[in-house]
Amino acid sequence: MGILKFETLPVNTLVGADRKTFDAICKDVTVDKKYMGKFRTTKCIQHILDPFYKINERCWEKLPEVKMEAPVFILGHWRSGTTYVHNVISGDPRYGYCTTYQTVFPHLMLWGEGFFKACTKFFMPARRPTDSMELGPDLPQEEEFALVNMMPYSFYNFWIFPQKTALYREKYLLFNGISDQERKAFMESLDKLIRLSLYRQHKSVFLSKNPPHTGRISTLLEMYPDAKFIYLIRNPYTVFESTRNYFGNIIKSLQLQEISGASLEEDILVTYRELFEKYESEKGLIPEGNLVEVRFEDFEKDPMGTVQEMYRRLSIGGFEEARSSMEKYVKGHKGFKKNKYSYSDRTVRLVEDNWSGALERWGYRL
Numbered sequence: 001m002g003i004l005k006f007e008t009l010p011v012n013t014l015v016g017a018d019r020k021t022f023d024a025i026c027k028d029v030t031v032d033k034k035y036m037g038k039f040r041t042t043k044c045i046q047h048i049l050d051p052f053y054k055i056n057e058r059c060w061e062k063l064p065e066v067k068m069e070a071p072v073f074i075l076g077h078w079r080s081g082t083t084y085v086h087n088v089i090s091g092d093p094r095y096g097y098c099t100t101y102q103t104v105f106p107h108l109m110l111w112g113e114g115f116f117k118a119c120t121k122f123f124m125p126a127r128r129p130t131d132s133m134e135l136g137p138d139l140p141q142e143e144e145f146a147l148v149n150m151m152p153y154s155f156y157n158f159w160i161f162p163q164k165t166a167l168y169r170e171k172y173l174l175f176n177g178i179s180d181q182e183r184k185a186f187m188e189s190l191d192k193l194i195r196l197s198l199y200r201q202h203k204s205v206f207l208s209k210n211p212p213h214t215g216r217i218s219t220l221l222e223m224y225p226d227a228k229f230i231y232l233i234r235n236p237y238t239v240f241e242s243t244r245n246y247f248g249n250i251i252k253s254l255q256l257q258e259i260s261g262a263s264l265e266e267d268i269l270v271t272y273r274e275l276f277e278k279y280e281s282e283k284g285l286i287p288e289g290n291l292v293e294v295r296f297e298d299f300e301k302d303p304m305g306t307v308q309e310m311y312r313r314l315s316i317g318g319f320e321e322a323r324s325s326m327e328k329y330v331k332g333h334k335g336f337k338k339n340k341y342s343y344s345d346r347t348v349r350l351v352e353d354n355w356s357g358a359l360e361r362w363g364y365r366l
Helices: 020-026 033-062 083-087 100-104 112-124 162-173 182-199 211-216 217-223 235-255 261-285 296-301 303-313 319-332 347-355 357-364
Strands: 072-075 206-207 228-233 291-295
Touching: 020 033, 020 347, 072 083, 072 211, 083 206, 083 228, 083 303, 083 319, 100 112, 112 162, 112 235, 162 182, 162 211, 162 261, 162 319, 182 206, 182 217, 182 228, 211 217, 217 261, 228 261, 235 261, 261 347, 291 296, 291 303, 291 357, 296 303, 296 357, 303 319
Parallel strands: 072 206, 072 228, 228 291
Antiparallel strands: none
């Protein structure tokens, strides 16, 4: 169990950024006085670690070509069950994935990992603050946390500078108005991260779980034309309540700027709506047979049966061989207690006024 708690982290995840990325993200951005201590501590540790990041970069340049097969991308808005589904399917031993350690320290994967991973395990919180899901340096994690430390063009900059969420959403989540140079940097960083993860785990198929990818289907297909996609949808009323809780807690642990509860709520409402619309507009680009859409409620009722159906529809073989490994995770989390949400009249009104497209598309009604 780590000695730190999310709500009192003395640094944020930018300790794992290279110097160029750190400086670019923080350039011309106001750090509120309240968080100046966290900013300075983060910057100090980043500067101390930066020489080790450069050693790893030299190791990467000498690395032989890492061959990979078509990846599998798990899509869906935050709090739609993507973490649980990712954890279940990652039990298939054929898949590689980005670990929690690798997302914090993507520049410490080829040299010094043993030492720095041990330090990470010692310090990192044992569970997520919002839902008590287990955390550990080797557990699967979404790669966006790594991308924010590899380039300045990640949507997850908003955890740190939440007052700029609208800008980050438009350019780095939806890729509207993103420059060719910025998009190229994204593609190169993501591909590098995937190949590094596969190399470290001795795998050839990458299993991604990254909600921001839901708005980037056309770019992902440009990179990996034969990629498979799993899209998760969950009761939007639950997603709203859960996302408000989740975003609020993560921002509290990483932020360098203040944001009001009203502003955060508005950002959530807009982000969900625009991400849903972007997905709907681009999913037709995915070749037939390479996309499966799943209600998380159905997955919860029958995880293994749903995974088997996913494999069948996506023409992914080897389900029976991987069944026991995946079942081990499912059985180990049978007694897990999820947060229970009640929907106020205000929540119902906000969701129905702002997310009617998803409600109508999937037939969710109270």
